[in-house]
Structure formats: structure tokens, C-alpha cells
Amino acid sequence: MQLLPQATFEELLGAVDMLCIPSSKEMMDNLYKDVLSIVIPADTLPSPAELCGQKSSGILLYGKWKDKKIKILIYADHDKLTEATAYSVTKKLSIRAKSEQVEKTGLMVHHLSSPELIKSALTGWTAGLYDLGIYKNTEENSLNHSGSSLFTFLPDGMNPSTALEGITIGLVQREVMDLVNTPANHQSPALLGEWAMQSASAYGYLATILDK
Secondary structure, three states: OEEEEOOOHHHHHHHOOEEEEEOOHHHHHHHHHHHHHHHOOHHHOOOHHHHOOOOOOOEEEEEEEOOEEEEEEEEOOOOOOOHHHHHHHHHHHHHHHHHHOOOOEEEEOOOOOOHHHHHHHHHHHHHHOOOOOOOOOOHHHHHHHOOOEEEEEOOOOOOHHHHHHHHHHHHHHHHHHHHHHOOHHHOOHHHHHHHHHHHHHHHHHHHHHHHO
16 A cells, blocks of 8 residues: 655645544544634534544545545544554544545544554554455455555654554555455465465565664
8 A cells, every 4th residue: 555645734635535534532622623623614513522422433524625525534432542542443444434435535643642653543544444355256345445545644753654664564464364364265375375475575574664
């Protein structure tokens, strides 16, 4: 998956058709003031209390940025974001985002307070793109291979390698899920050997990032 960091948050809004926002209850007031109230008309914007506590995969809102329509997908169920909840929340956003089938998707992470949270969010997003119906030959499942690129805007001074590390960990998780879910009649020695080589390559890339 290609990561496309933007220079400013405004550029991120202008680049995407849908912006996904992992959040928590404690973050909602600031997000409401700094983001949601700017791009979503006041008469259609739910209150912060209504936006918190979703038990599904988030709330989809419709906004506008410089005469361009934009979808806003936000999920805030937990009181605060930890590494574990950042992973789970963003994974749910990723799964939901696939169903919207937009051309350009952005993930908002510059409001997250630490590199660890950003890495967990990118890992969850990448893991959420896994195609559970990969061996079902239907047109619907063929559309689930979107997500080859992701737009984002990182906090000031944040090295992109932090986000790339999260993506790499998510890709390794997807490789493991793919191997587990591959039917036995597809698991030839050649396939298993290829999987081992790809996994070693991914781990090697991750080690390179960690050394930087």
C-alpha cells in the first residue's frame, strides 16, 4: 500500500473523497470544533454526544471543502485511544471505508498524541483491508482490492517511517491471515515457499525501518 503524506491538513481535505477519523470520547470536542464544524453544515452536524458511543463501524457524515463534496467517516467509542483501541477503531474504519468504494481515501492521524498511536492506527487500517472473500469468485469481492494508496497528514516533525512501519506490520498480519484462510487444496509446496520468501522480505523491510 502506498502512503501519500500531504503537506497540510487543508491539502489532505482537497485530495480525498472521504476522510476517516479514528477518535475517542475525550478527543471529540476538539475534533468537533477544529474539523467537523468546518466541513459539515451546522444543520446536519450531530452534537458531540451523538457522535460518541457508536457500537457499529462509525458514523458517515457529508460535508464540503472548497465546493468539493467530501464524506467524513468518524468512529469514537472508547473513552481514550490507547495503542490497542487505536488499532481496533481504525481497523473498523478501514473495513467500513471499503464498502463506500470511493476513489481517494484519507486517514486523519495528526491529532494522535504519539508515534505509537499513529503506528497502531496504520497497522489497524492495513489489516482491515484484508479481503475475507478472496476465494469467492464474485464481482463484489473483486471490488474489495481497493486501498492501494492512502492519503494522510502527519504531525509536525513526524518521520513518515513511523506510519510506514505500521503499514508493514499490517501487511505481515494480512499475509498470515491469507495463509490461514487459504484452502488446503491451494497450499502447494510452491505457494508455501513463495509465502515464506515474501514474509522474510516484509520482515527485512520492517527491520530496515526500525534501524532508521
